[in-house]
Amino acid sequence: MRPAPTKKTLGYLAAFTIVFLWSGWIVTSRFGATSALTIYDITAMRYGISGLIVLPIAFYYKPWRGLTIRRIAAVSLFSGFPYTLVVYQAFTLAPAAHGGVFMNGVLPAITVGLGWLWFKDKPHRVQIGGTVLIIIGASVTLFGSDANQMDTSWQGDLLFMLGGLCFALYMVMTRLWSLTATQVLFCSSVVNGVIFTPLWFFFLPSGLSEASALDIGLQALYQGILATLFGMVIVAFAVRHIGAPPTAAFMSGVPAIAAFLGVLLLGEEFGLMGWISILILTPGVLMTALWNSHAPTQKT
Secondary structure, three states, X not given: OOOOOOHHHHHHHHHHHHHHHHHHHHHHHHHHHOOOOOHHHHHHHHHHHHHHHHHHHHHHXXXXXXXXXXXXXXXXXXXXXXXXXXXXXXXXXXXXXHHHHHHHHOHHHHHHHHHHHHHOOOOOHHHHHHHHXXXXXXXXXXXXXXXXHHHXXXXXXXXXXXXXXXXXXXXXXXXXXXXXXXXHHHHHHHHHHHHHHHHHHHHOOOOOOOOOHHHHHHHHHHHHHHHHHHHHHHHHHHHHHHOHHHHHHHHHHHHHHHHHHHHHHHOOOOHHHHHHHHHHHHHHHHHHHHHHHOOOOOOO
């Protein structure tokens, strides 16, 4: 009889899964943002569905007991609809591959900078070198685009980086305040669902009547369940059993996989310079992500 897999093995499998789940979210979001659906429809599905699912869990665990109003507001802001609206708007302007590069790829560099400013975690020269590679790789993507694509993609790229900054701030808050999974779910899903869903229903433009059942079903499933709920669970599982740095290292594959899926599924063009940028950026992501596991001066 074959022995059961160890928790460490399952942790690596979870990290491997989240890479494809996150890459798929990038392509799905680009697909939704360029469909008949508005970015407000996609956001409403994300927080309306996940909020309804999390609501009974929140009532059972009452995660708000350990949070102040200020902390609830901050976490809800940087993990909620202001963040996703910025990202979905970026997907209307730039291809999926740029989302992988300018949001996921640049995220470790932003995180290193915030760690230095917020926690006084002075970056090691390895992290500085990795950050330089990330900046070079992202620059090649930006300036290597053809003229027609550059007309709008640079605006999307800036929005992707703004979204990455929001997500990095959310991660810093999670660390600073030692937030639990139920507290994060409460802020990101329930609070945002309660606030945004009525705003969308009464005041914001919608394309639901023009969208196909496939568009609506895909976004509802991926945004409301897979990315928001399932993704969080398996990330937490991977971090618990193999650690945060290896999990982050797995995520270095997101830009390349997202670019490949964008070409394969959406028919987007990425070009030689785009692939060169990923070859430069990916080692930089690995360097900034993995160094934390070897640096004795890092705070926990």
